[in-house]
Amino acid sequence: MVPIRDDNPVTITPYVTFGLIAVNVLAFIYESSLPPRALDGFLHLAAVVPRELSLSFQGIPVNQPVPEWVTLITSQFLHGGILHLAGNMLFLWIFGNNVEEKLGHVKYLIFYLTCGVLASLSQWYFSQTSGIPSLGASGAIAGVLGAYILRFPQAEILGVIPLGFFFPTFRVPALYFLGFWFLQQALYGVASLQTPTNIGMESGGIAYWAHAGGFIFGAILGPLLGLFNDKPKEPWYS
Secondary structure (H helix, E strand, C coil): CEEEEECCCCCCCCHHHHHHHHHHHHHHHHHHHCCHHHHHHHHHHHCECHHHHHHHHCCCCCCCCCCHHHHHHHHHHCCCCHHHHHHHHHHHHHHHHHHHHHHCHHHHHHHHHHHHHHHHHHHHHHCCCCCCCECCCHHHHHHHHHHHHHHCCCCEEEEECCECCECCEEEEEHHHHHHHHHHHHHHHHHHHHHCCCCCCHHHCCCCHHHHHHHHHHHHHHHHHCCCCCCCCCCCCCC
């Protein structure tokens, strides 16, 4: 199921959401310009490598020019391919503007980056010895989805189901669409702990625990930062 849009208009210009999309696209263009060996080195430098992060937490040098904890932020703007980037930016485009409107620009940026960091730490917790770089905006965006489902559970999501040459559309409340998405991530995360399959980052796949963790932290942090506060915000803040 692929979302197309939501029936949930905003009254602001979501500058932060637009800016995050732009930074992600520019970072991917830079990645794409690198030859394979340079790209591999760049990803090991800027993406989260759980094994190296574990060593840094123990005070053991990992021979990197920047502190390893910095990758918890830089990794949020890297992607492994055009489809990876496009899927993440589609979700951010659809759901980010409404959360930004409720939190305000500054709090929303803090919220987004914090969810990304906590999502990466969630994945790290379950794969502390992995040497596979973890990257992508999906953990931070999962936080946006966690806030969205709390604040706008009845907002209608228009989506499409790709079935070969047929693309039937559907409408469903955000509660069901995003609830199903979260349940899927959580179940795959549990499966990655039980069986040596190609599920999860340990096998070079999708970091499902980052998705599930980001979603949960977003649902927690959103209300704490004023997700349900409808009072008018100051101009610099709104």
